[in-house]
Amino acid sequence: MAKAKTQFICQNCGTVHTRWAGKCEGCGEWNTIVEEDPMGGIGSGPGKTPKKGRPVTLTSLSGEIEEAPRIPTGISELDRATGGGFVRGSAVLIGGDPGIGKSTLLMQAAAALSRRGHRIIYVSGEEAVAQVRLRAQRLGAAETDVLLAAETNVED
Numbered sequence: 001m002a003k004a005k006t007q008f009i010c011q012n013c014g015t016v017h018t019r020w021a022g023k024c025e026g027c028g029e030w031n032t033i034v035e036e037d038p039m040g041g042i043g044s045g046p047g048k049t050p051k052k053g054r055p056v057t058l059t060s061l062s063g064e065i066e067e068a069p070r071i072p073t074g075i076s077e078l079d080r081a082t083g084g085g086f087v088r089g090s091a092v093l094i095g096g097d098p099g100i101g102k103s104t105l106l107m108q109a110a111a112a113l114s115r116r117g118h119r120i121i122y123v124s125g126e127e128a129v130a131q132v133r134l135r136a137q138r139l140g141a142a143e144t145d146v147l148l149a150a151e152t153n154v155e156d
Contacts, residue, residue: 008033071118073109086113103127103135111141120146125154 008017010033015026023030070085079085086092094102103124110120124132129150136142 007036009036010034071113074112075105075109078105078109103132104139107132107135107139107141110146111136111139111144114141114144114146120144122146122148124148124150125152 005018008020009015010017010024010026010029012024012029012032013027015024017025017033020033020035022033024032068087070079070083070087072079072085073082082092094106096102103126107122110122114120122132127150129148132148132150133142136144136146
């Protein structure tokens with residue numbers, strides 16, 4: 001039986017490459033090529049153990065609906081967009097064009113929730129700690145108990 005060869009697949013267009021490259025020859029996009037072992041899936045390869053999945057329980061669309069308790073921020077439009085506030089322990093991804101106020105809005109929300117006694121962790125994936133601290137000072141949020149981290153590796 002022949003050994004399956006590792007392939008490199010563009011996550012943008014699906015072009016299969018025999019080796020990794022920074023730029024996909026199929027669509028021209030940069031950094032979209034991911035190593036994939038035909039026997040083990042994405043992320044496996046030489047020296048890596050294929051990741052095992054687990055069975056997922058299936059259920060029907062009908063049944064009891066549990067409303068998660070919401071924590072309102074006091075910022076009406078943010079509360080409306082989040083369905084009435086944040087759900088404890090949830091992660092919320094806010095997206096949009098650069099410079100429209102995403103970080104400012106979230107800093108205001110974090111400070112407001114902290115002032116109400118909630119434990120808040122603000123993790124920035126784009127800005128350095130110093131940049132976030134400057135924004136907090138400008139918004140009058142620097143003296144709140146918001147914990148801060150800056151990290152670009154989502155697995156960390």
